Amino acid sequence: MKSILLTGGTGFIGQPLVRALASQGYDLSVLTRDPVVAQSRLPANVRLYPRLDALEAAGVVPDVLINLAGESLANKRWSAASKAEFRASRIGLTEQLVDCFERMGKFPARVVSGSAIGFYGDRGDAILDEQQPPGNDFAALLCRDWERAAALFSARGSSVCYLRTGIVLGAEGGALKQMLPAFRMGLGGPMGSGKQYMSWIHREDMVRLVLFLVEEPDIIGPVNAVSPNPVSNKEFATTLGHLLHRPAVLAVPSPALKLMFGEMASSLLLASQRVLPGCALARGFTFQHPLLMKALENLLKK
Secondary structure (H helix, E strand, O other): OEEEEEEEEOOHHHHHHHHHHHOOOEEEEEOEEEEEHHHHOOOOOEEEOOHHHHHHOOOOOOOEEOOOOOOOOOOOOOOOOHHHHHHHHHHHHHHHHHHHHHOOOOOOOOEEEEEEEEEEEEOOOOOOOOOOOOOOOOHHHHHHHHHHHHHHHOOOOEEEEEEEEEEEEEOOOHHHHHOOOOOHOOOOOOOOOOOOOOOOOEHHHHHHHHHHHHHHOOOOEEEEEEEOOOOEEEHHHHHHHHHHHHOOOOOOOOOHHHHHHHHHHHHHHOOEEEEHHHHHHHOOOOOHHHHHHHHHHHHHHO
């Protein structure tokens, strides 16, 4: 029975991931800033640690570290202060984890470390696999530096992969939950030109992919966590509107998005990233929800 330590275990991806790992009999620990909330959301047999020093005092060195913690980039307008929070919650925490295990004199054999397809920046219609270089905007450099911090585990002998996550679709949270109220009122539509590519993944496939990577420690380096079928923003809006039996033609102009959301609009809402899961497919991972129409049908029933 492998021991696993998770960060980000109470989040949108973390909660179903913890439940899936627990159902398969893993010995689970979660590093969380709020044990009370975590206790209410996670299975009772998961051990909770509120701080790294508590982890160190207990001498917990797991077989596998799944490091998904990070302040959401989409919850607030970007400022110098929020950007510092984004970096601290990703890069800072990862470096602190390295230091913690360094003091204990032992490192996890396997590390699955968070990243995002924001790594690639705005790349238009170009098809992007894991071999592409990083972009040069804030989100791209944030992902680049996060992966560099995780690479410190590689230098200590851990097998490390970087999970470059796309737009995770789930009924209970994330981007889809934010979109649904407007679309259900018939007020949805493309953002900007609608030509920008959206690389998405069903949350169930996201969880399955992480479990796959836990059990395949020879997969190292970047892994694109996206479905094999990215779509344009316009196609996404049209598909969602069709399934809700609502029009989806009220486009929000790019200048309006930039006025409302500032720099975040350019990096998260208007940037085009046509990303394919080359590594996952090459290693035999199969997607249960590869097509957007079927994926959204599945989620809207929940």
